[in-house]
Amino acid sequence: MKPVVLAKPEEGKDVNQVVAATAPVSQRQSQEHLPNQASPAPRQNEKRELLPPELMEIVTPSLKVGATFGTLGLFTGAAAGIIRSAPPALFSVVMGGQMFALGSSYYASRMVALRAFGGENEIRPADKVKASTVAGGVAGMVGGVLRGPKNIVPGIICFSVFGGAGQLLANAINWKPSSESTTEGFLKSKWSPVTFLPDEEYQKILKEKLLRVEVEIAIVDDNIKELRTAEEQSKKQQEDHK
Template structure:
């Protein structure tokens, strides 16, 4: 089996598959395989203990045997798949079909190891079963990863909705327009207030001391009679005279 050519145009670091993994790469593959084997071993031990309890058998022995078998299956699968990925150029250069092929091949290796632990007659069934299981699981995983979730449309995006969703730029423009309208109204109010103040101020009317006309309330009032004005003497009789003289 050979992987498909990478679609990005970049050449993989190991296009021929002849280059062996470096020491660091082997250490990374081994660590990842041991982690996977430990996880599957714990799951197998729990499954074996439950199976032993149901069969009225020693649960500890069943848990130990199942844990070892599941550890071998998990670690061998991860090691085989990682080595195939490296031989085919690396995970980033593999297509979905290449990953499915590598998963099926690694599952076949795990099935072979598990069959050898159970007996020679279980090797071929183990290869077929685990190869199909690993290939199918890898295919489903790739399909789920490639599925793009559909964008959820808001109810305001409908043409029947009385409201619509606006962008940040549109909302900012609306706020600027409102601020300009408020500034214009404030300027008009300031001009009106200044005009009213000018109309109500008494500076336009002249004061009486400056020679202006007297107020209408004082117009028409007669001046009080002066006390120094001499009243005319009453006419004396003609026959009356001072000092004996005849008038």
């Protein structure tokens, strides 16, 4: 192997340039043909969710509803335990857990059913009844599982009926034409204590009231004129007598 003698670098040249110039031709060609290897960009810490976003949109509100019902069950169970002279803490925990399971399962299954029918904003009232009935059946099944296998079928039947009947009542209360809002639909219903007035009718009523006020003002002006005329005539008659 022949020794390689490196030339002394000239002024203004880098040592690496001199070494590269004295390297063998094959090595220099292989270095020229190599692509520029850019340093990989550092990856940002991406936040990974445990569940898909579509599933989180169902799970999160369902847990909130279940927590609300569970809290209500805690207080109700404590009150029931005190009335029955039983341990309030035990009754509170049991009823709170059951209410949490019923509320969360009902809300989650109802949201899934509504999405299956096309979404809550575009769904028909009849489809809402179907979704609530199915959700009630699921909640009844969950409650039956918690209370024992014998209660599964009665729970499904009872909660399905309650869910469908409750949705029918809600549809009857919130019924409205497609072009009206919920408030307008309620005000136009026979159960409303007040009457809904469109803008045109309200303006017409205001104009009638304004016309009445103008007529009353004109009558008052006429009365004032008559009183002044009568006063002037009485003054003249007194002067004539003098």
